[in-house]
Amino acid sequence: MAVVSYASLEYSYCLTYLLIDSQLSVLPCLQQDLAALSEQVDKTTSMYQTLLHEFPDASDHMTAKQDELISEWNSLLVKARTRTERLNEAESIQMYFDDYRGLW
Numbered sequence: 001m002a003v004v005s006y007a008s009l010e011y012s013y014c015l016t017y018l019l020i021d022s023q024l025s026v027l028p029c030l031q032q033d034l035a036a037l038s039e040q041v042d043k044t045t046s047m048y049q050t051l052l053h054e055f056p057d058a059s060d061h062m063t064a065k066q067d068e069l070i071s072e073w074n075s076l077l078v079k080a081r082t083r084t085e086r087l088n089e090a091e092s093i094q095m096y097f098d099d100y101r102g103l104w
Contacts, residue, residue: 020090041073
C-alpha cells in the first residue's frame with residue numbers, strides 16, 4: 001500500500017492548477033488563429049467558385065479538394081470547441097476544489 005504525503009498531493013494540485021491556467025491563457029490565441037484561418041477558408045471557397053467556372057473539366061478534382069477542405073475545417077472547429085469546453089469545465093472543477101480546500 002502506497003503512502004501519499006500531503007506535500008505530494010499539494011504539489012500535484014499546484015501542477016494541475018498551473019497546467020489548466022496555462023492552457024486557458026492560450027485560448028485567446030487559438031481563437032485569433034481560428035479567425036485568421038476562417039478568412040483563408042472563405043477566400044479559398046470563393047477562389048474555388050471562380051476556378052470552377054473557368055475550368056469546368058477539372059470540376060471533379062476541385063470539388064473533391066474543396067469537400068476535403070470543408071470537412072477538415074469543420075473537424076478542426078469541433079475539436080477547438082470541445083477543447084475550450086473541457087478547459088472551462090476543468091477550471092470550474094478546479095475552482096470547486098479551491099473552495100472545498102478553503103473549508104478545511
